[in-house]
């Protein structure tokens with residue numbers, strides 16, 4: 297017997313999350329200069345941090361010996377005003393990944409199940425498995441969520457439905473009316489976690505006031521992050537909006553100081569810096585067009601995306617990925633998402649996009 301055998305079977309069965317490789321790893325592995333490598337693998341913001349955020353962190357650094365505010369009072373007050381909810385409807389997380397895990401921790405266990413779509417965010421499977429619940433993967437339709445099939449897949453033992461809109465890694469998106477109809481159709485004892493990590497990249501006419509739905513649907517949880525359009529991926533901060541009763545359950549399993557003080561200060565500054573989010577959005581729109589045009593020139597199929605990334609069909613993506621890595625271009629193969637012919641590419645700066653397209657054209661010739 298190995299000591300690791302004493303862990304439950306459902307923990308041993310987990311396939312670990314495969315993150316995008318850091319630049320330093322690739323430099324070492326392929327003998328490249330870090331300065332020549334571009335990383336378009338983890339849907340990070342190519343703008344770099346907002347100077348206002350950097351200033352806020354510098355100020356907060358004077359208080360490093362103190363524990364952070366475990367209630368996140370100031371940040372919650374800002375979010376409450378913005379979404380017109382009360383502070384007790386907000387749970388802050390160490391990344392929105394933390395929110396997803398808190399939901400699983402509080403609401404899933406062996407004997408329960410959770411529903412999610414094929415080609416959806418890996419953390420839904422991971423969080424479900426980590427608490428011993430059964431994952432029900434529902435086949436996608438044209439790479440997007442098949443809401444009718446997801447509704448039909450809900451069983452008596454189902455406690456959670458995970459739903460990303462826009463979805464990662466496919467970039468597909470469903471209109472608010474369809475999402476709302478799904479929430480209304482789901483039994484009220486099943487939580488719907490609507491993960492809106494890429495919400496800020498939607499066109500204004502695609503945006504919906506989903507927070508206003510909370511009053512009507514106590515089984516709805518909205519998940520948002522500062523990692524993408526706000527450019528704070530390194531700090532790990534996100535939040536959930538939900539009914540106060542649900543928040544009270546998440547807070548029972550939340551680490552008392554799960555969100556550090558630099559992240560809280562940064563998030564407040566980031567919310568105030570509306571110009572940064574506007575620039576993130578604009579750069580993403582331009583970059584998306586640039587990549588789409590490049591793919592058309594190369595006669596490559598892509599999945600139209602509503603996020604800050606796009607999936608392009610390249611045949612043997614694992615092989616293509618390796619060839620790109622040799623040229624110092626890090627993107628994400630998505631074979632582990634059931635899409636072995638696709639690469640997911642994060643929208644970068646105009647220069648990064650161009651370098652990626654040049655490298656792609658070159659490796660297609662190899």
Ligand SMILES: *Cc1c(COP(=O)(O)O)cnc(C)c1O
Nearest residue numbers: 391392393417464493521523534
């Ligand atoms: C990136 C992403 C998140 C955000 O993760 P953080 O933990 O907040 O960095 C959440 N959901 C989806 C679908 C994502 O792609």
